[in-house]
Amino acid sequence: MAGSRLELIAPPAGRLLLVGPRATEDLQGFAPDDTVVVQGFRPDHDALAGRGFRVVPTPAAVPGADFAAAIVFLPRAKAEARARVAAAAARLAPGASLWVDGQKTDGIDSMLRDLRALAAVDEVQSRAHGKIMRLTVPQGDWLPADWAGAERVVGDGFVTAPGVFSADAADPASQALAAALPDRMPTRVVDLGAGWGWLSALVLARPGVETLHLVEADAVALDCARRNVTDPRAVFHWADATSFRLPDPVNGVVMNPPFHDTRSPDPHLGARFIRAAAGLLTGAGRLWMVANRHLPYEPVLAEHFAQVQEIAGDARFKVITATGAGRPRRR
Numbered sequence: 001m002a003g004s005r006l007e008l009i010a011p012p013a014g015r016l017l018l019v020g021p022r023a024t025e026d027l028q029g030f031a032p033d034d035t036v037v038v039q040g041f042r043p044d045h046d047a048l049a050g051r052g053f054r055v056v057p058t059p060a061a062v063p064g065a066d067f068a069a070a071i072v073f074l075p076r077a078k079a080e081a082r083a084r085v086a087a088a089a090a091r092l093a094p095g096a097s098l099w100v101d102g103q104k105t106d107g108i109d110s111m112l113r114d115l116r117a118l119a120a121v122d123e124v125q126s127r128a129h130g131k132i133m134r135l136t137v138p139q140g141d142w143l144p145a146d147w148a149g150a151e152r153v154v155g156d157g158f159v160t161a162p163g164v165f166s167a168d169a170a171d172p173a174s175q176a177l178a179a180a181l182p183d184r185m186p187t188r189v190v191d192l193g194a195g196w197g198w199l200s201a202l203v204l205a206r207p208g209v210e211t212l213h214l215v216e217a218d219a220v221a222l223d224c225a226r227r228n229v230t231d232p233r234a235v236f237h238w239a240d241a242t243s244f245r246l247p248d249p250v251n252g253v254v255m256n257p258p259f260h261d262t263r264s265p266d267p268h269l270g271a272r273f274i275r276a277a278a279g280l281l282t283g284a285g286r287l288w289m290v291a292n293r294h295l296p297y298e299p300v301l302a303e304h305f306a307q308v309q310e311i312a313g314d315a316r317f318k319v320i321t322a323t324g325a326g327r328p329r330r331r
């Protein structure tokens with residue numbers, strides 16, 4: 001764990017709960033047999049499970065409550081960070097140790113301030129542009145009830161949860177894509193990176209669709225989508241879109257691909273979504289996607305599709321359609 005803040009701490013013996021570590025986190029110091037990990041992002045979930053940890057997708061799926069200690073890994077979104085702390089605290093008895101680890105850029109300092117106002121913080125260590133802090137869980141209801149992160153209802157009755165993409169309202173880029181979709185959609189469609197289902201709901205509202213596959217890596221977002229899209233034509237996949245495959249090709253893909261992972265911009269992520277879309281489509285099938293205007297997806301689209309056309313957009317976004325998967329203009 002050299003260089004990791006985790007090597008600065010000494011968790012007590014007994015079962016340990018880790019809430020939200022990414023696969024990049026160095027967890028060598030923790031015994032897989034005694035450690036339960038909450039990680040709902042499928043690629044990280046699978047990588048951590050591959051290292052022998054018992055990994056569950058949501059706090060609700062954590063088995064038991066007899067943990068000696070918990071470590072919360074802070075995400076950038078404040079509401080999600082608080083929800084993680086509340087989820088960990090709910091599994092700890094008074095007297096147990098609760099650690100919170102985070103980068104300055106993820107708000108560890110303001111979390112530390114908030115927690116100091118609620119409980120005695122016993123230890124704070126700094127390293128690598130971040131901090132790890134420990135408190136002893138007090139008796140009683142010590143955390144404000146709203147930290148648990150109630151779900152919300154937005155727009156026309158869509159349920160969202162803290163930390164999911166665009167939790168406050170439909171994303172403007174997705175709205176631009178939806179407005180540019182044809183009146184009639186193909187029969188078999190995939191929504192790659194379906195989030196909480198807003199775009200999928202609009203696709204299903206158009207005639208033509210017989211089956212719509214919602215593919216989403218974030219288990220919490222997909223749970224919201226299951227509640228938001230109750231149409232029997234919808235099929236839900238908790239999966240990494242970049243490696244997602246179906247037994248038979250489809251004739252439509254819609255997507256508003258992510259262009260950064262939770263911490264840093266990743267220009268290759270959208271390119272991997274484009275490759276995956278091409279791999280899912282028949283040659284006559286069609287992709288509709290939206291992207292921020294500055295993102296240079298045209299070369300990778302030309303590598304995988306025969307025809308690529310911008311059909312809508314403005315200064316911020318471009319809506320692109322592409323067909324002829326597997327017959328690229330450029331190899």
Ligand SMILES: C[S@@+](CC[C@H](N)C(=O)[O-])C[C@H]1O[C@@H](n2cnc3c(N)ncnc32)[C@H](O)[C@@H]1O
Pocket residue numbers: 043165166170171174192193194195196197198199215216217218221239240241242255256257258
């Ligand atoms: C820009 S959002 C679009 C969400 C949704 N389609 C909408 O219109 O609101 C991108 C979505 O892709 C998901 N995502 C990120 N990486 C993913 C991956 N490797 N596989 C599947 N989904 C992923 C994110 O969790 C997020 O929900």
